[in-house]
Amino acid sequence: MRFSFALIGIFFCSLVHAQAERKINESRTYESLIAEYKALAKSYKQAKLIEIGKSDIGKPLQLFVIDSDGYFQAKKIDSSKVTILINNGIHPGESCGIDASVELAEQLLSDSRYAPILKQARILIIPVYNIGGMLNRNSFSRANQNGPKAYGFRGNAKNLDLNRDFIKADSKNAKSFNQFFVEWDPDVFVETHTTNGSDHTYTLTLISTQVDKLEPSLANFLKNDFEPELYQKMADHGQEITPYVYTLEGDPKKGIKAFLETPRYSTGYAALHHCLGFITEAHVFKPYEARVKQTNSFLELLILESVEQKEAIHKARKQAVKEIMAKDSIAVQWKLDSARYKRILFKGYEKVEKRSKLTGLPLGFYNHEESYTDSIRFYKYYQAATKIKVPDYYLVPQAYEKVIQRLAWNGVKYVRLNKDTSIEVSSERIIDYQSPKQPYEGHYLHSGIQTRSEKVKLNFYKGDLLVPSKQQKRAYLTHVLEPAAVDGFFAWNFFDGILQQKEWFSDYAFEPKAKKLLEENDSLRIAFEKAKQQKPSLANSNFEQLYFIYKRSPYYERSVNRFPIYKIYEKEAVR
Ligand SMILES: [Zn+2]
Known part of the structure; x- marks a missing residue:
């Protein structure tokens, strides 16, 4: 043109x-x-x-x-x-x-x-x-x-x-x-x-x-x-x-x-x-x-x-x-497509390895006396590494004020629940993630986030947010609210409170209960015996064995690692 x-x-x-x-x-x-x-x-x-x-x-x-x-x-x-x-x-x-x-x-x-x-x-x-x-x-x-x-x-x-x-x-x-x-x-x-x-x-x-x-x-x-x-x-x-x-x-x-x-x-x-x-x-x-x-x-x-x-x-x-x-699904993580490149003409300087006069070690230097014009590979494309199925609605508990503020700044439209209610929702459980030892920009940015979906009926309260995903700001809102998103609010530590177990047990007090649980539950007992065989550290630790049973018992809290933004998919109608 x-x-x-x-x-x-x-x-x-x-x-x-x-x-x-x-x-x-x-x-x-x-x-x-x-x-x-x-x-x-x-x-x-x-x-x-x-x-x-x-x-x-x-x-x-x-x-x-x-x-x-x-x-x-x-x-x-x-x-x-x-x-x-x-x-x-x-x-x-x-x-x-x-x-x-x-x-x-x-x-x-x-x-x-x-x-x-x-x-x-x-x-x-x-x-x-x-x-x-x-x-x-x-x-x-x-x-x-x-x-x-x-x-x-x-x-x-x-x-x-x-x-x-x-x-x-x-x-x-x-x-x-x-x-x-x-x-x-x-x-x-x-x-x-x-x-x-x-x-x-x-x-x-x-x-x-x-x-x-x-x-x-x-x-x-x-x-x-x-x-x-x-x-x-x-x-x-x-x-x-x-x-x-x-x-x-x-x-x-x-x-x-x-x-x-x-x-x-x-x-x-x-x-x-x-x-x-x-x-x-x-x-x-x-x-x-x-x-x-x-x-x-x-x-x-x-x-x-x-x-x-x-x-x-x-x-x-x-x-x-x-x-x-x-779109039904949206990418929230990308990776370089290393199979696709285009060739571009590039005017560079030859890079040569010389011994550093300071350290005595080899170091790459660009030689300004030797320029070249050459066709080089330009890897221009990325692929979706993680795609998520977009729900019809997100439910955002009012407790998460910083999240709600940012949604509002970005023009996201929502309504507030006008009464307390119990709703069956899709919930994401965080099953794996990595965090750095050193802070990055004031945060311990999570990466490699893996989640598992589960259905759960939960109580929501008057004032919690119901956010429809079909709106002008669909791209922004899915990216910030999805836990697996590379720069979502979960990655940036807005929900770290959920990553810590709040209640524990005393070994001597829980031991009789654990024994009873094993006796009453065949599949738990089989899993327990198998785990002991596979993991010597489990077989040699009172705590490890009791915790294994505790985590699989009704005493263990369900909210730990449960991502607190919930989803509603209308096709799987909520009754
Ligand atoms: Zn800059």
Whole structure:
């Protein structure tokens, strides 16, 4: 697809006055950044800087809105516009997007050639998302980065990496973002970063949200119609980009794979709302000015291309909701499809192993004197590793307030039970999971979660939530509420209370009861004898033997390891 109007003349037209105000190889401070956006809002009636919630550091999270109709509220009055959201400074040490975006905002507002674009696009820019991190300015925390002279820090005011926080929402920033994202409903989302890792010739690399997480119409549109234009047009203008260089074996020549940004990441979160997500990763070793310039160029192109294909974007997003409504099962875990790859032309540097002058040990170095252009394998696709059968309803006990808050922030619709009642439900028992020894982002994130379904009749109370799954937010709600989901609330420790047994027994007091149980129950006795033969430690331990019987007796509590979000499948009608 080609531009239907003379956009090419605009593309890369200039980096105008704003850049001149910033010194070479320097990034803006928080104060100068906000002052610059305020000045733009004052100068142009199509722009406004508004507050969209709180941040952990105490300063408001701000949004710069460019809307040609001067409409600066969430509700869209003109649905024919395409809404593009640009998020910057989630990692404030990676500041090129912060600078590129304010320079782009001035470019869009000051050059009348962009007027036809602004009539068709709503542009939302978060000047800086991790405000606390940006205020923690230093010159050392990005050891390998080629400028600027000073920049912010990755951790926020609570030392969280906010680009892992979109589901658990431990920060006020994430709470504000969840609510804002649902209210403003962007069609296209992009977040700006600077990469670490492998070396190559490209100034900018791109992560498109991993397509296999999207519904078919949106996935096909992204990979067949939208993404190819972004790569082609950047190349046409002499700023060739490549997919984010995520190596399989430490050397891009041996193949790269798509980055799976699960819902804890911004674009993975956006995908749950059927929004097209992108991450720019400017290359850490390239000069700062080149990184800012290419980030600016990509953001400009993304806006132009979104306008160019806006009808198709709107259509694919609407279709995606219909598609997920019609599905009985949904993937909540993915794994790399190692059998499928496409070949891409890659311009890299040869990697050679040399002896480190410091350690004396072999170390891989990239040789800048020896570049190559070669076809490499790009493993772009993932497969569903775990699929779940979506129930017609979830039942959420009111005890889980943090869960209910997050459902509400994300626009999930529910009703509350108006009386106490007993309902037969499907329940998931957690039968296996792993947790790390060290905390990860303030949690002991569970993985490898295995569950077993069982039917159980339970009491529910007035005020508990009944959540229909057939609703606009079906993707979000199934992902967060399913215990096996990679970034579900169970994985993020929202339900750890159920993982601990509450009542125990005294061996001497339980021994006569256990003996009686064995005498009265043939199958229990057979299982017990068999287990003793197979496991010497059982045969040699009073406690182990008594616990074996206790766990299989009516004395053992049923609630331990029982996941407390319950399901109703209407076909297996509840009576
Ligand atoms: Zn980053």
